[in-house]
Amino acid sequence: MQASTSDGNESPKRPWSDLPYDLLAQIVNLLLLVDLLCFRGVCKDWRCASFKASAKCTIIVVERLWFLLYGDNLHCTLYNPLEERKYTMNIPELDGMTCIASLEGWLLVYGENSLFFFCPFSRAKINLPQFPHNPQQYGHVAVFTSAPTSPDCTVGIICHIDESTMELNLLRRGDNKWDTQGHALDVKIGNIIGATFNKGMFYFLDSVDLVLGFVIGDKKWHSYVIVKLTPLTQSVDKLPFGIQRNHFQINKLKEKLGLDEGDAVYTCGTIVQSNHQFNQCIHNEELKAKGEMKMRRKGVYLQPRFFQIPPNQSWSL
CATH class of the missing domain: 1.20.1280 (Monooxygenase)
Structure with missing residues (x-):
């Protein structure tokens, strides 16, 4: 000047x-x-x-989710659907890692020996206690109740132990040890591809039409079957959230991100919160490459939020 x-x-x-x-x-x-x-x-x-x-x-209206594409290097692609623009970011914290949950701008991220919350825009990071085993080995799906800075935040990570048993690991804010809850299945559950939380209960959705519910307070399990709405099913209890399947394909994100036919993509879904209607649970998706696979990429939906936390912020209260 x-x-x-x-x-x-x-x-x-x-x-x-x-x-x-x-x-x-x-x-x-x-x-x-x-x-x-x-x-x-x-x-x-x-x-x-x-x-x-x-x-x-x-x-910003939370329904307009952004999408972060990452892989096995530092270079990530961020897509803003509101402006239909792509940005390139270097995020070393995601190198070799996998996002297993996303909520309100926070990602839950795991690697071989680490599990942490991460905000990619501010680079805020909160480490979690050692997980009982390697999430990558078992194909885990996760959900958390609120922002990790909230004193009431609870994390739930579920996986198949075998065809007849599920395992849910819980961690409440301030705890230094995971609480493991096993569940013997009375019905055959497919791969878990979606998870959400509503009024004290975790909901885990499989690849067909089954839902497992877990009440955090009394630690009880419930099973549900999703049915089509017809005159005969009008009296059936409705789930307190909506479901969005094939979100990546429907919105043609592979094309918008400039990916090739030979690129395989695994996406981590999220929960779109709304004050006017049911929250929407966006499923995880696995898109296989057409023909010979050139590259395997990972992606995650997230709200464009920016959080700063003190340098000494930890999971402990």
Whole structure:
């Protein structure tokens, strides 16, 4: 910036980084997510000014999910459906990792020896206690009740032990050990491809039309069958959420992301929360490559949220 004095001489230039902190903070609160990330990259002072910012990205309609494509390297592709734009991001925390749950901008991520919550936009990270076994080995599906910074957050991770037994591992905020709950199946359950939470109960949906419910309070299991709505089924109890299958294919995300026919993709779903109707549970999907597979990619749906947490933030209360 440069201005002229009354005698015609130019005053010394003042860099943008010298803007008052209060003014910077006001600017931050008017920015959308991508602009906020650019703002934070200008200099140390601007980054500090954005520490308490959540920005306007937190009030974007949550139904417009963003999609993050990642793989076995640092380079990730972020797709914004509102603007139909792609962005490239380097996220080393996701290198060799897998997302198994997504809610309100937070991802639950696992690797061979680690399990943690992660916000890809702010790089906030909260490590969880050691999991009983390697989630990658058993094909786990996860769900959590609320943001990991909430004192009432509970995590549930489910998997097949064998054809007749399910295992659910629970972890409440502040706990340092997982609570394992086994369940002998009275019906044959397919692969779990979706999970959600509503009023004290976890719901786990299989690849057909079966749902397993688990009440966190009394630790009781319930089984449900999804049926088509007909005059004969009008009196049947309805699930307290909607279900979205084949979301990736229906929205042609493979084409929009610029993927090849030979690329295989595994997606992690999420829960779309709404104040006006039932929450929507978006299923996980596995899209096989057509012909010879060129590359295996992973993807996750997420809300465009930005969270800052203290450096010493932990799972313990």
